[in-house]
Amino acid sequence: MTISGLGPHGERAAPPERVTLLPEDRAAAKARAFRVAVVLHTLESDWARQQLSGIVGVLGDCATAVTRVIDCGFSPSEQVKALDDLLAQKPDAVISLPVANQEVAMAHARLAEAGIKLILLDNAPTGLLPGNHYGTLVSADNFGLGLIAAEGLSPHLPQGCQVGLLGYAADFFATNEREIAFSQWMQTRRPDVTICHEAFARIEEAAPKTEALLAVHPDLAGLFVVWDTPALHAAEVLMRSKKPIAMATVDLGEQVAIGLAQGAPFAVIAAQQPYLQGVAAAQTTILTLLNRLTPAWIALPGISVTRENVVESFQRIWRSPAPQSVLKAVGLIP
Amino acid sequence: MAQDLTEISGLARGKGRPRVAETAAPSLVDLLNLIRADDPTTRHELERKSDLGRAVVSDRLTMLADLGLIDESELGTATGGRAPRLVRLAAKQGRVLVATLDQTALGVGVADLSGKLLTEHHEAFELTAPPQALAERLITLLRWSLDRQASPAGLWGISLSVPGTVPGAVGDFLSRTPAVLPAWEGFTLVEMLTRTFGAPVWMRSSVDTMTMGELHGGAGQGLGSMLFIKVGRRIGAGIVSEGRLFRGAQGATGLIGALPVHQGDRSGTLDAMAGSDMILREGRLAAETGRSAFLADQLRRGGEISAIDVAQAAQMGDAACMEILTTSGRLIGQVVATLTNTLNPEVIVLSGAIMQTNDIILAAVREAVYGASHPLVTRDLRIIRSQMGSSAGLVGAARVGAELLFAPEFLKDWIMQGSPLKHPAFASFREALDMAPPPPALSPPPSRGAI
Secondary structure (H helix, E strand, O other): OOOOOOOOOOOOOEOHHHHOOOHHHHHHHHHHOOEEEEEEOOOOOHHHHHHHHHHHHHHHHOOOEEEEEEEOOOOHHHHHHHHHHHHHHOOOEEEEOOOOOHHHHHHHHHHHHOOOEEEEEOOOOOOOOEOOOEOOEEEEOHHHHHHHHHHHHHHHOOOOOEEEEEEEOOOOHHHHHHHHHHHHHHHHHOOOOEEEEEEEOOHHHHHHHHHHHHHHOOOEEEEEEOOHHHHHHHHHHHHHHOOOOEEEEEOOOHHHHHHHHOOOOEEEEEEOOHHHHHHHHHHHHHHHHOOOOOOOEEEEOOEEEOHHHHHHHHHHHHOOOOOHHHHHHOOOOO | OOOOHHHHHHHHOOOOOOOHHHHHHHHHHHHHHHHHHOOOEEHHHHHHHHOOOHHHHHHHHHHHHHOOOEEOOOEOOOOOOOOOEEEEEOOOOOEEEEEEEOOOEEEEEEEOOOOOEEEEEEEEOOOOOOHHHHHHHHHHHHHHHHHHOOOOOOEEEEEEEEOOOOOOOOOOOOOOOOOOOHHHOOOOHHHHHHHHHOOOEEEEEHHHHHHHHHHHHOOOOOOOOEEEEEEOOOEEEEEEEOOEEOOOOOOOOOOHHHOEEEEOOEEEEHHHHHOHHHHHHHHHHHHHOOOOHHHHHHHHOOOOOOHHHHHHHHHOOOHHHHHHHHHHHHHHHHHHHHHHHHHOOOEEEEEOHHHHHOOHHHHHHHHHHHHHOOHHHHOOOEEEEOOOOOHHHHHHHHHHHHHHHOOHHHHOOOHHHOOHHHOHHHHHHHHHHHHOOOOOOOOOOOOOOOO
């Protein structure tokens, strides 16, 4: 396993094998009948559904009840309210994906103060410390995802061209890492490429921000968007403009997989393994509840997905067959 | 909007009367530091603690508010009459950029004027790279961080944590780059940062900043005494006594890595005998000879072995790697035991990437310290691993930056102008930099927003 990035506090990543559950762990958890709440940024994305599926399945194996699943709709205020509501319900643990940095840090710290174990997904707000405020952060190697995207997009970029980078305006560990890594790779391996930066604060802004980027830089040859849902909005803009602009993004959602199989506009996808991340998060939760030592940061490597390996990657990541349109586009069915 | 009160005072001055700047500055410095120390406070508390009369306090607070240095917009809790106005440092007005330069990683962050870290990023970077490459990457990351954390008064200072003693570092900002590492001879990092960002630069050793970070944001919070041990290629100690970092005469305290130690018939410095270079060397040997099955497998698959790999293998139960780390921990423990008996700390915090990865060094240090210390010294002693990781260096650098910005000796010369960027000595330094021949261009110049 190669992990390129460092954790939110500069930690070296631990592999998910570090939190493998032994039969005695499952037996101990079953005897305690824990209750766990899950707080996610959204429940609308393929990524969130897969992550939740991994979490719920493993917790079920350990007779641990998932008592609440909360969709914060990317809103820091909604998340603060949800976490404060959970204080009253007092689950044994909360698995949370902090949707922002400073705005939600104190609400997460209040859980720890109330004795509720906290496991973080994807993001650790500045000031929260492993061991004090939360047990473990489980995430993809987001820095590695940015590197995969840059390396995969590079062959589609002519010498001396401009590349758009559509980032996320929120101060969010995962997307910050992807953005920094993408730029770092381009600056060191493709110094001829100029990166043109734009950022969206809400997913609905992805399309207008792409239009703005194109208005200022009409000759863009490539575009990296920091995850797939806003990338689809950006792709619609590019297709309307009828410009041959190669795209790269993170996460192999169904629509993105179709675009990749058809050869446009997506050239490469840096895919996370959300189901396995969910499994690791649930295993970590059980070990934390059993007061076992868990690493500060567990990271899973990303997968480079191109048209050539889209079918096998889809099956590997989503644990289900690739869509018919993908199979058709790559010629596996008539 | 902040006003420059030197001009106001100059216009209002009558013949023979001293300038407001001359009379007000000392009390403004005192009041601002009382506010920082007790944030938030009230006018009543400030009158009590400052020994200044109500009218003078009121006048000085008005001046500080006009300068944009304090905020009185919030009300406190009423205790009978009207709720008192809370007086706070206007911490969000300005920003301090912070960075940690470690042997194998680079960390950057942005803090507010109270020294609170707002955001951080860490990435792998070999400090053996050419200094120019380090400067380019650092400037790129700092620029990106600052763009995302804009503030009304902009950037007020840059505080760096570096892997070595900073000779003669006192309160003043730096006007040249100290040769912290042999490769830094002739390196103009401080000058480049000042030219690029237009703000004063401070520098402290990573042991100093990490100790400060642990003291103010980690296991040392609220404690009067602490011993902080950083384990890496070099092994250093940070000493906290009476709630303050002890820096000695030259800022060269805690250089325990230079002490001689013995292991069987071998002897050498603690750095050489117990640092990460030893762990790596012994780990490679264990891989090549097959004594470590875990590392031998990694080597067979063509993987590089790092000291972190050795530590991770030890944590996963590899006997040869456990032995290597136990040896390191015992040697460190012997030296730490001597310090512990000398200083009688409340807590010993072990830190560094190797420490984050495993518990074996921690266990060996505990065994050595408890076995070699006076019972009174160890009665309530806690020996723990830092939970802050590399964040300790950034949190500490932020704290150092905030303290030096508002250090009375520095503050008195800029407070009437409302910004440290207008400090006369700093303004002169910038002017001299502008007059000097331009430095070699950084290549390629990153576009705005690019990282």
